[in-house]
Amino acid sequence: MDQLSLMPKEAPLNPISLAYIGGLFDGEGSVAVVRTRYEKGGMQHRLRIQMAMTNPKALEFCTRLFGGRTHSRESLQENHSPYFTWQLDGSKAGHFLKAIRPFLLVKDCEADLGLQFLDQYPRPGIGRTYATTRREAVGERIKK
DSSP states (O other), X not given: OOHHHHSXXXXXXXXXHHHHHHHHHHHHXXXXXXXXXXXXXXXXXXXXXXXXXXXXXXXXXXXXXXXXXXXXXXXXXXXXXXEEEEEXXXXXXXXXXHHHGGGOSSSHHHHHHHHHHHHTSXXXXXXXXXXXXXXXXXXXXXXX
């Protein structure tokens, strides 16, 4: 029986675990904004974090601590091993980034941008129209 199976279903968030996961994320993780278009029109943007590895144990540990989903994937390269990915979207991704942010050395700027994206997202007290206007203003600045 391995150490992971002995852990409680929801392991506590302690600095050692967070530092370990932060190091993994620095080397194997990514931060992205995923865009979904709807058939009836409209579009949704959401924050996504992802890590990929050939051994699923560390990703299962992340799932126990933060939730999300783990998938197995076949490599497109013949000489590469199958691999596993772990993903978190939306506010769960933000919670993850806030928790590991003090331990990031490489992906610190990406984490900060992801958290800034969530700050611009509509939420109670800041309506969808206001948030959309802010995103459109950023889009206009990008076009210039």
